[in-house]
Amino acid sequence: MTPMAPRSASRFTEEWLLSAISLVSEVIVQHGPQYGPWLDRLEHELGELKKNDPVARARRHLAAAGRLGCRTQE
Amino acid sequence: MSTIEEALQGSRHQRRAPAAVRSRRLTNRDGVWYFVRRRPPKFATVEPRINIRISTGIRVAHDRSAVKASRIAREIDLDLEAGWQFAAGAGTRKALLDVEEARRRANTLHLDYKPAEIAAQESAEQIIRRLDVLAVGARRHDGATVAAVLGGVPLPQIMLSGLVGEFEVAKKTTLARFSKNQRRKWRNGKLRAIARLTEIIGDKAIDRISRDDALLFMDHWAERVVDGQVVAETANRNLTHITGMLTAVARRHRLQLEPVFTGLRLEGEGSRPRPPFSAWWIVNRLLAPGRLDAMNAEERAALLVMINTGARPSEIINLRAAHIHLESNIPHIQVRPDERVLKTEFSWRDIPLVGISLEAMRQFPDGFPRYRDNGDAFSAAVNKFLEEHGLRESERHTAYSLRHGFKDRLRETAATDELKDELMGHDTKKPKYGDGHGLHLKLKIIEKIALAPGMRVDRPDRVRQEVTDL
Numbered sequence: 001m002t003p004m005a006p007r008s009a010s011r012f013t014e015e016w017l018l019s020a021i022s023l024v025s026e027v028i029v030q031h032g033p034q035y036g037p038w039l040d041r042l043e044h045e046l047g048e049l050k051k052n053d054p055v056a057r058a059r060r061h062l063a064a065a066g067r068l069g070c071r072t073q074e
Numbered sequence: 075m076s077t078i079e080e081a082l083q084g085s086r087h088q089r090r091a092p093a094a095v096r097s098r099r100l101t102n103r104d105g106v107w108y109f110v111r112r113r114p115p116k117f118a119t120v121e122p123r124i125n126i127r128i129s130t131g132i133r134v135a136h137d138r139s140a141v142k143a144s145r146i147a148r149e150i151d152l153d154l155e156a157g158w159q160f161a162a163g164a165g166t167r168k169a170l171l172d173v174e175e176a177r178r179r180a181n182t183l184h185l186d187y188k189p190a191e192i193a194a195q196e197s198a199e200q201i202i203r204r205l206d207v208l209a210v211g212a213r214r215h216d217g218a219t220v221a222a223v224l225g226g227v228p229l230p231q232i233m234l235s236g237l238v239g240e241f242e243v244a245k246k247t248t249l250a251r252f253s254k255n256q257r258r259k260w261r262n263g264k265l266r267a268i269a270r271l272t273e274i275i276g277d278k279a280i281d282r283i284s285r286d287d288a289l290l291f292m293d294h295w296a297e298r299v300v301d302g303q304v305v306a307e308t309a310n311r312n313l314t315h316i317t318g319m320l321t322a323v324a325r326r327h328r329l330q331l332e333p334v335f336t337g338l339r340l341e342g343e344g345s346r347p348r349p350p351f352s353a354w355w356i357v358n359r360l361l362a363p364g365r366l367d368a369m370n371a372e373e374r375a376a377l378l379v380m381i382n383t384g385a386r387p388s389e390i391i392n393l394r395a396a397h398i399h400l401e402s403n404i405p406h407i408q409v410r411p412d413e414r415v416l417k418t419e420f421s422w423r424d425i426p427l428v429g430i431s432l433e434a435m436r437q438f439p440d441g442f443p444r445y446r447d448n449g450d451a452f453s454a455a456v457n458k459f460l461e462e463h464g465l466r467e468s469e470r471h472t473a474y475s476l477r478h479g480f481k482d483r484l485r486e487t488a489a490t491d492e493l494k495d496e497l498m499g500h501d502t503k504k505p506k507y508g509d510g511h512g513l514h515l516k517l518k519i520i521e522k523i524a525l526a527p528g529m530r531v532d533r534p535d536r537v538r539q540e541v542t543d544l
Contacts, residue, residue: 010199020205023214027224031217034226037194041201 014053017046096140097147100130107132107143109150117158126154148182156216173229173327179222183207190225192330229329231279234272238264241319244326253392253414255447267315270294280320281329288334299342306342313339348470350478353531355467356381361430361527369459372442377456377473378434382524383425384480384498385409386417387473391445391452400439404513405432409499414447418501425497426517428524483523493519 024038050056101110109128113121130146137143173187180187185204188196193204208214208223221227232240238261242249249257272278274294275287295309317335324331351360359365360381366374376390383390389409397408405427409416416422427435445452456473460466467475477498484494494500497516525531 010197010202012198012202016202019209020201023205023209024224027208027214027220030215031220031226034228035190035220035224037191038205038224041194045198 012045012049014046014049017042017049021046097144097151099147099151100140100143102134103127103129105134106130107134107137107140107147109147111151111154114158120158145182152179152182152219153211153213156219157212159212159216173227175218176222176225176227177328179219183219183223185223187222187227187328188225189227189229193225229281230327231281232323232327232329233277233279234268234283235277237268237280237319237323240323240326244322248415251411251415253447255449256414259450263311264315264319267312268319270312271316280323281331283320283331283334285332285334288338292335292338292340296340299340306340310339348472348475348478349468350482351467351471351475352479352534353483353525354533356476356479356525357527357529357531358533359465359467361525363527365463365465368463370444370455372438372444373452373456373459375434375438376442376445376452377476379407379427379431380473380476381480382428382431382520383407384477384484385425386421386477386499387452387456388449389416389421389499391442391449392447393441395440398435398439398441400427400432400436404517405435406513407435417499420495420501421499423496423499424513424516426513426520428517428520429526431524480523483525484519487519487522489519 021039021042024035024042028035028039097109099109099111101108107130109126109130111126113124113126128150130143130150132140132143132146134140177187185207194201196204204223208220213219213223217226241264242261249260252260271291274291275283278287292309292313295304295312298304299306299309313335320331320335323329360377366377369377376387379385379390380387385407390407392412392414393407394410394412397410397412399406399408406424407427408424409421411422442452453473460471460473466472481494481498484497487494489497493515497519
């Protein structure tokens with residue numbers, strides 16, 4: 001697993017969440033579905049993060065408008 | 075070393091783990107605490123080292139009692155086990171550990187044990203902390219470690235039918251001081267409360283009791299109160315039994331229970347205090363010649379001791395010879411917890427004996443074996459006698475009313491409130507300092523209020539009216 005956030009981290013980052021989802025998925029496959037709530041929470045947090053990230057939102061808007069390539073070239 | 079491991083190394087030094095005994099796997103090597111362990115035979119194929127020695131990094135001079143070093147040693151041990159299990163292909167072994175073991179393992183890793191559905195709802199910081207801990211080494215492959223960190227062991231399910239038993243375990247140190255009869259009475263009240271609750275909502279797991287269940291239970295009691303079958307205090311006492319048990323058992327098992335019974339106490343009439351026997355009634359009825367002759371000698375003596383000591387019936391019938399001082403300068407009894415608990419710590423007191431109470435006690439210098447630890451039988455026998463011989467001042471008077479009568483007479487003296495409380499053995503809710511008032515002072519007060527056959531006392535208006543009505 002790639003290094004996660006330092007111990008003092010109190011906010012999720014996309015990188016950390018992806019690593020954590022990978023860890024928990026491994027745990028569920030190996031040890032059972034009782035750890036499902038962890039995957040639910042991490043997927044939810046990742047969804048929230050993506051939903052609220054202004055850059056991601058801006059990209060979505062541009063993609064929807066078909067202008068992403070044009071703007072990027074500029 | 076990865077960021078996570080660095081963080082963990084830091085945490086080893088910064089976080090406080092629960093106090094524990096020194097690890098048996100520590101040794102002092104050149105002034106440094108070392109973890110040492112011999113390879114378990116079953117892992118010979120996966121562990122080349124026969125004797126494993128790992129430095130904890132803690133100097134003995136800095137940690138003479140090995141508190142920090144023990145904490146690190148337990149962590150190293152846990153990681154070694156996890157690594158061996160994984161390497162031996164036993165990584166998927168079922169985490170057959172109980173909650174206590176899961177807690178112990180979680181604590182070793184500086185975490186609290188919480189079941190998955192609760193742990194996964196914690197703050198971002200807590201989530202990050204748990205998963206970072208699990209990401210170290212081969213921990214993720216060890217079912218027991220995963221269960222401890224991520225909450226894979228369900229908390230025990232305690233049914234209402236088992237609640238009293240669980241509560242007894244939670245209160246075992248308190249119960250150890252109870253007499254057999256005290257324990258029986260203590261238990262019965264709680265069993266009755268639970269029986270009533272299960273009659274209404276069924277035998278449920280305690281963490282499945284809902285607010286609706288609680289409302290249903292209290293609706294049942296409210297109806298009984300409205301119908302006049304019970305007073306509100308009876309219902310509230312049942313509620314107290316139940317909430318007390320739920321709180322204690324939840325604490326013991328670290329269960330998070332919703333406070334479903336909060337705010338449901340019924341308002342209404344509390345228990346009606348027993349009326350006091352008036353001095354007139356005691357002198358002219360109870361102590362009138364021949365009125366108690368048909369009474370069993372032990373019952374009569376205990377009743378007479380009550381009159382001028384104001385002691386509780388249970389305190390008198392449980393007196394032992396060692397606490398009855400008839401030859402002392404001031405004859406007195408000592409209320410002490412003899413193989414039973416006293417009602418409160420304030421019950422512990424010495425009471426001088428005078429007049430009829432002294433004479434009665436002289437007849438039973440060893441106490442009252444017939445009724446020892448059987449206060450219910452004593453009260454039932456005495457109350458029956460009083461009833462059958464027309465010696466109750468009203469229908470609501472019982473033997474206990476003698477204690478209330480004593481208190482009433484005390485009120486008329488110049489004794490300080492503190493001395494009155496001490497004589498009665500009342501819980502003042504204040505810290506108890508010193509040895510209390512001496513026997514001389516107590517004797518002076520008791521002599522003023524002691525009653526004796528034939529003495530002149532005013533008839534209270536209430537009794538005067540009833541006698542006129544006859």
